[in-house]
Each structure stands twice: as C-alpha cells, then as structure tokens.
Amino acid sequence: MVLLQDYFVSWSFLATVFVSFVAALVYVYGCRPLDRWRLRHIPGPPQEWLTGNILEHMKLGGIFKAHQRYAQKYGPIFVARNVHTPIVMVDSPELARKVLLQNNYRCVFPNLLHGEDAKFEESTYLDTRGDKLKTVRGAWQPFFFSGSLEGFMGLMKDSADLLVDSVELHASKGQVMDIHGMIGAMTVQVVGTTAFGVNFHTQAADKAAFSFSMYTPPLILLPFAAPLIKRLAHHFPDEGLSRVKAGRQVIIDIVKELLAERRKELAVEQNRIAKGLGKLRASFAENTGERRGVAPGSFVDLLAFVMVLSAYETTANALAFTMYLLSKPENSAKLAKLTAEIDVFGRERVPTFEELDKFPWLEACLREGMRIFPPVPTLTREAERDMDLGGHKVPKGTMLGVAVYSMHNSPAYWQEPEKYLPERFIEGTPEYQAKPLHGYLPFGDGLRQCIGLRFAIMEAKITLIRLYQRFTFELQAEQDTLELRETITISAANGVLVKAIPRPPPNNLF
Numbered sequence: 001m002v003l004l005q006d007y008f009v010s011w012s013f014l015a016t017v018f019v020s021f022v023a024a025l026v027y028v029y030g031c032r033p034l035d036r037w038r039l040r041h042i043p044g045p046p047q048e049w050l051t052g053n054i055l056e057h058m059k060l061g062g063i064f065k066a067h068q069r070y071a072q073k074y075g076p077i078f079v080a081r082n083v084h085t086p087i088v089m090v091d092s093p094e095l096a097r098k099v100l101l102q103n104n105y106r107c108v109f110p111n112l113l114h115g116e117d118a119k120f121e122e123s124t125y126l127d128t129r130g131d132k133l134k135t136v137r138g139a140w141q142p143f144f145f146s147g148s149l150e151g152f153m154g155l156m157k158d159s160a161d162l163l164v165d166s167v168e169l170h171a172s173k174g175q176v177m178d179i180h181g182m183i184g185a186m187t188v189q190v191v192g193t194t195a196f197g198v199n200f201h202t203q204a205a206d207k208a209a210f211s212f213s214m215y216t217p218p219l220i221l222l223p224f225a226a227p228l229i230k231r232l233a234h235h236f237p238d239e240g241l242s243r244v245k246a247g248r249q250v251i252i253d254i255v256k257e258l259l260a261e262r263r264k265e266l267a268v269e270q271n272r273i274a275k276g277l278g279k280l281r282a283s284f285a286e287n288t289g290e291r292r293g294v295a296p297g298s299f300v301d302l303l304a305f306v307m308v309l310s311a312y313e314t315t316a317n318a319l320a321f322t323m324y325l326l327s328k329p330e331n332s333a334k335l336a337k338l339t340a341e342i343d344v345f346g347r348e349r350v351p352t353f354e355e356l357d358k359f360p361w362l363e364a365c366l367r368e369g370m371r372i373f374p375p376v377p378t379l380t381r382e383a384e385r386d387m388d389l390g391g392h393k394v395p396k397g398t399m400l401g402v403a404v405y406s407m408h409n410s411p412a413y414w415q416e417p418e419k420y421l422p423e424r425f426i427e428g429t430p431e432y433q434a435k436p437l438h439g440y441l442p443f444g445d446g447l448r449q450c451i452g453l454r455f456a457i458m459e460a461k462i463t464l465i466r467l468y469q470r471f472t473f474e475l476q477a478e479q480d481t482l483e484l485r486e487t488i489t490i491s492a493a494n495g496v497l498v499k500a501i502p503r504p505p506p507n508n509l510f
C-alpha cells in the first residue's frame, strides 16, 4: 500500500502522466477533429493521421493531379489537405467564379524564412490584403496601360531576337536545346528591364529558389511549432534551404545594386521614366513606399519577388508549353496554320503594337496551350465571410482553392480535352461554341486576377512571331509525354528539348 502511494507521487508516475498527455494531444492534433467537424458535409478523400492527403498527392504525381482525381471521384466540391490545413477545392466554372469574385485574399502557406529573409517575404504582394492591397495594386496599374505596354515593344523584340540568335547558333550545329530554359533567360531579362529600367543581365531566378528543404515537411505538418522549426532551420540550414536562400539573395543583391545606382543617377532616371522603362518601380515608389510609407524600405524587394514569381516563370512556361504542343507531330496542321498566318504578315517584318492584333491563330495557339498546361494550376483564396458553396456551408476563414488544371482538362467542361484545338479560341468555330463560358482561368479572375496578363500575352506573341518567322521545332522522341514539376506553377521537369529546323526562305515555299 505504501509502495503504491509512493509510486503515485513519484517522478516516474508524473513522467508517465505527462508523456501520455502529450501523446494524446499529438494524436488528437493529427486527427484534426475540429476541421473535420467544421467541413463534415463536404466530401473528400479520407485523411491520414497527421499527414492529411500529402502522401497521396506525392503518389499521384502532384497536388494538381490529385485534385483531378478527387474531382472525378467526389464531384465539383471537395476537401483536400494539401498542407496541414484543409482546403475546400472547387472544380466547376460557376463555383470557381463565386470563390474568385467574392474573396480577395489569398491563403498564405507556411514557409521557412526567418529574420531578414522573412521581412523580404512579408513585403511581397501576393498575400497583401486590406487597404494596402488597393494602394499597391493601384500603384501597379499604370505600368500595364496600353501607353506603357507599347513602350516595351522594342525591348521585347530585342530580347526575342537575342533568343532567335541563340536558337540559330544551336541550329547551325544541329544541337538539341532546352527551349524552356532559353525562354526563361529571356523573360527574366524582359521583365527585369521593364521594371527597373536597367538591363537585367542574369537569369537570377534560379529554379533552386523553389527547391525543398528537409525542414519543409515538419513545418507543413506542425505549423504550431513553426517559430521553433524556423529558428532551427535558420541556425542549421540544410542544403535545400541554403539553395533557397542563395537564390533569393541573388535577386536581393541585384535589386540593391540597381537601387543604389538609380539613386546616384536621378537625371538618367528621369530620362528612362520618360521612355517608359523603369516606370513600374517609379510608380510604386511614387504611390506607396517612399511617399506614404505603406511598404517602407521593402518596395524594391517586393518588385523583385513578384517579378520572379509572377512574371518570369509563368510566361516562360506558357511559351514553352505552347511550343511543345505545336512541335508534336499530331499537331502539324495547327503549326502549318500558324506559319501561314506569320507568312502573310511577313518573314522579316517586326509587328507594331497595333499589328499584334493581326495574329488570331497565334493567340489561340497560346491560349489553348495555357488550357492544357495552365502555368498556375491552383488558385487560392481565403473565405472572407461565411459562404454557401454548392449547397455547402463554408465558414469564414476557410482556405478555398480553384482546381484550374483539373477544370481545364475535364471532359465535363471541354469536348475532347486531351486534344490541342486552338479553334476553341477562334470565334465562330464549333469548338468555340462548345467552350464553357467561365471555365478558362489561366490568369485567375476577380480583383486579384493577374495584373500582367496583357504584358504576358504581348511578350509571348512577339517571341513566337520572331521564332516562327525563322524556325519550326522538332521535339525529341523521349518527350512524347511531358513530365511536369509542380511548385506554385507547373513547368516541364526536364525542360522542353527540341531541335530547331530553319524554315526555307519565303520565295522557295512552293
């Protein structure tokens, strides 16, 4: 009896109670009972303890592929656990519209950055909300007005011509090239130069910037322990994290250098602004950071990050995917129509801003490319208030997602979705008639729709015109099916490998 009493007050007893309590807490935490209860009416894949659906996503080849599978199985609204927190996904044009038009805040996913790096991340625009959102977006707008866009034509054409030169070099040696990587170098040059008015001479946004670290899984699974994990990662960075930080540092260093240079050269800057280049940074400084202190000290970082994330990779991916599809042997008739449209315009001529509208087939090829391979496969929002989504009550604060990739490739909305049919984007064709009214979202929708949409289409059109005036491209056999890699965007995991075939001069056509 005495022994038992001793045991109850002993350390080992206390330790057993404590460990059992913590184990029970961890178990309950991994089951997410509250989230399950809140979203119990919405179907979705069964969740694993602690890991949600993450392991299944990996098995299925990415979150976007998993969403496609879930939509087939559970219908147009389902709950998936992409990360620790559940996300209510929609896969129907009507529901997608509701999500995107009624909610203006993006979800913020956890990341590992700490200290100075975290400040850089906070300054980014992608999860901005409230008044700051209006001010910042307003400051961006002038950059994308027709007047400004027209001013970028020369730069876009020169950059496309540099790309043509390097394609020619490979072609003269009969070499296979990764056109995706080469286009990426061009898009970074274009957007960097337009934003800062200084030649952005490097492909700074290395893919390593988006690589994973071994700290990422614990951060995703145990978000409550984020401060501890971030500190650990900061003091003992592994190789993955070091690469992420190095990638960002390249950008920050360039930006700081440019900023210092610009401050010394105010007169030169005035000149540049008059020409339209550097307008974005100037407009931003004018409207937010410097004048009103909305983003003090961080506005330039913001531009750099948004540039990398939003402009460079998406445009490069859209272009590379389109070229991939046009190079597939089964799409040779679509390619022939494209080269015919370009030949009518002229093999040597450079289009003016207005003349870019004379390429409807080219634009259709690009738009259809972004249907099959939307560069941003999932859009996210946070429910700003309680919502009714497809008859389900979704509480305020819930993470919402639009399964763009799945919707774009669904037979429920597109006839023969696996086929590359640019006709879908040519008014008056049967394919156009069959197209869903709202089911096409490569640039998102609502107040947070891609602000660079016109910039991107313009750059892509100029690039494709200059390339196809001179070449067609032959796909390497092993690329019949393109392996995709998913980060925030989807891209070709191993690049797009092609051989350039110089086109015969126009007078030898027949």
Ligand code: HEM
Binding pocket: 100, 125, 126, 137, 191, 306, 310, 311, 312, 314, 315, 316, 318, 370, 375, 376, 379, 380, 441, 442, 443, 444, 445, 446, 447, 448, 449, 450, 451, 452, 453, 455, 456, 457
């Ligand atoms: C083909 C190329 C591009 C594609 C497919 C694309 C796609 C997207 C998508 C899907 C979004 C999110 C929209 C939403 O949540 O509803 C977005 C946002 C954004 N994009 Fe693009 N983008 C492209 C090119 C560009 C370019 C060239 C720029 C700038 C020069 C740019 C700047 C932005 C910015 C600043 C945002 C954030 C807008 C906001 O949150 O208010 N994008 N883009």
